[in-house]
Amino acid sequence: MAQNPAQSFTLNVDGNTHTVEVDDPDMPLLYALRDHMGLNNPRFGCGLGQCGACTVHLDGRPVRSCITPVSAVGDSRIGTLAGLGTPDKPHPIQKAWLDEQVSQCAYCINGWIMTAAALLDEKPRPTDQEIKDALSTLICRCGTHAAAIRAVKRAAQTL
Protein backbone atom coordinates (compact mmCIF):
# COMPACT_ATOMS: atom_id res chain seq x y z
CA MET A 1 0.00 0.00 0.00
CA ALA A 2 1.34 3.48 -0.90
CA GLN A 3 2.42 5.61 2.05
CA ASN A 4 1.15 9.16 2.50
CA PRO A 5 3.80 11.72 1.57
CA ALA A 6 5.30 13.56 4.52
CA GLN A 7 3.82 16.97 5.24
CA SER A 8 5.75 19.89 6.58
CA PHE A 9 4.51 22.22 9.32
CA THR A 10 6.28 25.32 10.57
CA LEU A 11 5.59 25.96 14.24
CA ASN A 12 6.35 28.99 16.38
CA VAL A 13 7.45 27.62 19.76
CA ASP A 14 8.54 29.98 22.53
CA GLY A 15 9.41 32.55 19.89
CA ASN A 16 11.51 30.16 17.79
CA THR A 17 10.55 28.68 14.45
CA HIS A 18 10.67 24.92 13.98
CA THR A 19 9.74 22.94 10.91
CA VAL A 20 8.57 19.37 11.36
CA GLU A 21 7.94 16.72 8.72
CA VAL A 22 5.16 14.34 9.66
CA ASP A 23 3.46 11.44 7.91
CA ASP A 24 0.11 12.13 9.56
CA PRO A 25 -1.29 15.68 9.90
CA ASP A 26 -3.48 14.40 12.72
CA MET A 27 -0.40 13.59 14.77
CA PRO A 28 -0.74 15.26 18.20
CA LEU A 29 1.16 18.47 18.75
CA LEU A 30 2.59 16.78 21.86
CA TYR A 31 4.50 14.31 19.68
CA ALA A 32 5.83 17.11 17.48
CA LEU A 33 7.13 18.95 20.55
CA ARG A 34 8.62 15.95 22.33
CA ASP A 35 9.69 13.60 19.55
CA HIS A 36 10.56 16.02 16.75
CA MET A 37 11.87 18.99 18.72
CA GLY A 38 13.08 17.39 21.94
CA LEU A 39 10.94 19.71 24.08
CA ASN A 40 10.11 17.45 26.98
CA ASN A 41 8.31 19.71 29.42
CA PRO A 42 4.84 18.84 28.07
CA ARG A 43 4.28 15.33 29.44
CA PHE A 44 2.36 12.38 28.12
CA GLY A 45 -0.11 11.41 30.83
CA CYS A 46 -3.43 10.04 29.64
CA GLY A 47 -3.19 10.91 25.96
CA LEU A 48 -6.93 11.54 26.07
CA GLY A 49 -7.23 15.18 27.05
CA GLN A 50 -8.19 14.29 30.60
CA CYS A 51 -5.21 14.93 32.89
CA GLY A 52 -3.57 18.13 31.61
CA ALA A 53 0.04 16.95 31.83
CA CYS A 54 0.60 17.86 28.18
CA THR A 55 -0.68 21.45 28.45
CA VAL A 56 0.89 24.17 26.32
CA HIS A 57 -0.31 27.65 25.44
CA LEU A 58 -1.71 28.46 22.03
CA ASP A 59 -1.80 32.23 21.70
CA GLY A 60 -1.73 32.40 25.47
CA ARG A 61 -4.58 29.98 26.12
CA PRO A 62 -4.01 26.56 27.67
CA VAL A 63 -4.64 23.61 25.38
CA ARG A 64 -4.02 19.91 25.74
CA SER A 65 -1.41 19.09 23.17
CA CYS A 66 -2.14 15.35 23.24
CA ILE A 67 -5.46 15.95 21.50
CA THR A 68 -4.43 18.93 19.36
CA PRO A 69 -3.49 17.85 15.82
CA VAL A 70 -0.28 19.43 14.64
CA SER A 71 -2.14 20.53 11.52
CA ALA A 72 -4.58 22.57 13.63
CA VAL A 73 -1.92 24.87 15.09
CA GLY A 74 -1.37 27.07 12.05
CA ASP A 75 0.29 30.39 12.86
CA SER A 76 -0.65 30.31 16.53
CA ARG A 77 2.09 31.03 19.02
CA ILE A 78 2.93 27.93 21.02
CA GLY A 79 4.18 28.55 24.53
CA THR A 80 5.83 25.87 26.63
CA LEU A 81 7.12 25.73 30.16
CA ALA A 82 10.62 26.30 28.83
CA GLY A 83 9.57 29.73 27.61
CA LEU A 84 7.80 30.78 30.78
CA GLY A 85 10.73 31.56 33.02
CA THR A 86 14.29 30.63 33.84
CA PRO A 87 15.94 29.51 37.08
CA ASP A 88 17.38 33.03 37.38
CA LYS A 89 14.15 34.75 36.44
CA PRO A 90 11.22 32.45 37.21
CA HIS A 91 7.65 33.34 36.36
CA PRO A 92 5.78 34.31 39.57
CA ILE A 93 3.83 31.05 39.45
CA GLN A 94 7.06 29.04 39.23
CA LYS A 95 8.47 30.89 42.23
CA ALA A 96 5.25 30.37 44.17
CA TRP A 97 5.31 26.65 43.33
CA LEU A 98 8.73 26.38 44.90
CA ASP A 99 7.85 28.59 47.86
CA GLU A 100 4.79 26.47 48.63
CA GLN A 101 6.74 23.25 47.93
CA VAL A 102 3.85 22.01 45.82
CA SER A 103 5.51 19.30 43.80
CA GLN A 104 5.91 15.74 44.93
CA CYS A 105 6.87 13.47 42.01
CA ALA A 106 6.36 16.49 39.69
CA TYR A 107 5.09 14.47 36.74
CA CYS A 108 2.01 16.69 36.52
CA ILE A 109 3.77 19.99 37.17
CA ASN A 110 3.86 21.15 33.55
CA GLY A 111 0.08 21.10 33.28
CA TRP A 112 -0.54 22.90 36.55
CA ILE A 113 2.02 25.63 35.95
CA MET A 114 0.94 26.28 32.36
CA THR A 115 -2.75 26.33 33.31
CA ALA A 116 -2.16 28.60 36.30
CA ALA A 117 0.06 30.95 34.27
CA ALA A 118 -2.66 31.34 31.64
CA LEU A 119 -5.23 32.05 34.36
CA LEU A 120 -3.03 34.73 35.94
CA ASP A 121 -2.39 36.31 32.55
CA GLU A 122 -6.10 36.58 31.99
CA LYS A 123 -7.06 37.39 35.59
CA PRO A 124 -4.17 38.65 37.74
CA ARG A 125 -6.50 38.72 40.77
CA PRO A 126 -8.58 35.56 40.44
CA THR A 127 -11.16 34.67 43.05
CA ASP A 128 -10.84 31.40 44.95
CA GLN A 129 -13.62 29.97 42.82
CA GLU A 130 -11.93 31.06 39.59
CA ILE A 131 -8.72 29.36 40.70
CA LYS A 132 -10.57 26.16 41.58
CA ASP A 133 -12.47 26.22 38.29
CA ALA A 134 -9.30 26.78 36.23
CA LEU A 135 -7.47 23.92 37.95
CA SER A 136 -10.44 21.59 38.32
CA THR A 137 -9.67 19.38 35.34
CA LEU A 138 -6.02 18.75 36.19
CA ILE A 139 -5.02 15.46 37.73
CA CYS A 140 -2.27 14.99 40.30
CA ARG A 141 -1.83 11.48 41.60
CA CYS A 142 0.24 12.79 44.51
CA GLY A 143 -2.64 14.90 45.78
CA THR A 144 -1.02 18.34 45.61
CA HIS A 145 -4.27 20.15 44.77
CA ALA A 146 -4.56 22.19 47.98
CA ALA A 147 -0.93 23.29 47.82
CA ALA A 148 -1.35 24.21 44.15
CA ILE A 149 -4.26 26.49 44.98
CA ARG A 150 -2.16 28.15 47.71
CA ALA A 151 0.62 28.70 45.18
CA VAL A 152 -1.70 30.39 42.68
CA LYS A 153 -2.95 32.72 45.44
CA ARG A 154 0.61 33.48 46.47
CA ALA A 155 1.63 34.25 42.89
CA ALA A 156 -1.40 36.51 42.42
CA GLN A 157 -0.29 38.60 45.41
CA THR A 158 3.00 39.35 43.65
CA LEU A 159 1.52 40.44 40.31
Ligand code: FES
Ligand atom coordinates in the same frame (compact mmCIF):
# COMPACT_ATOMS: atom_id res chain seq x y z
S1 FES B 1 -1.70 13.72 28.37
FE1 FES B 1 -2.86 15.26 27.50
S2 FES B 1 -4.51 15.58 28.86
FE2 FES B 1 -3.44 13.84 29.67
Ligand code: FES
Ligand atom coordinates in the same frame (compact mmCIF):
# COMPACT_ATOMS: atom_id res chain seq x y z
S1 FES C 1 3.17 15.78 41.98
FE1 FES C 1 3.07 13.65 41.46
S2 FES C 1 1.46 13.52 39.98
FE2 FES C 1 1.39 15.56 40.71
